[in-house]
Structures are given as structure tokens and as C-alpha cells.
Amino acid sequence: MKNSHVRDVRAIDILIIKGEMDLQETLLNWKQDCHVRDYFEHPTKIQEPTDFLGKFLTQKH
Numbered sequence: 001m002k003n004s005h006v007r008d009v010r011a012i013d014i015l016i017i018k019g020e021m022d023l024q025e026t027l028l029n030w031k032q033d034c035h036v037r038d039y040f041e042h043p044t045k046i047q048e049p050t051d052f053l054g055k056f057l058t059q060k061h
Helices: 009-027 033-037 052-058
Strands: none
Touching: none
16 A cells, blocks of 8 residues: 555556565565564554643653
């Protein structure tokens, strides 16, 4: 879904080739389990604070 906006034929061909290479590497067990798990685990979105104190406490130094 992240590449659904691509309309250039050359870019689509490259994405297809990369996908096939990725599948082949997975089938041949060249990828570790942690690499395969990345496809199925979605990071949770942390809700950003909207009040002053919450923004102040979460700012990075």
C-alpha cells in the first residue's frame, strides 16, 4: 500500500524486481526470522501530547 501512488512504469518495474528478490531470499532462508517478522509487526502509534506540560515533558534535549 505504501507504493500505491507510483505511476512511473520504470519505477513500478524496479519495485516488482525488488519484491521478487525479497521473496526469493525469504524462500531460500537467507533472511533471519527477525527480518521476516518485520512484515507482520506494525509499530504502535504513540499519541502526542497536546497540553503544555505533556509537550514540555516529552521534548528531547
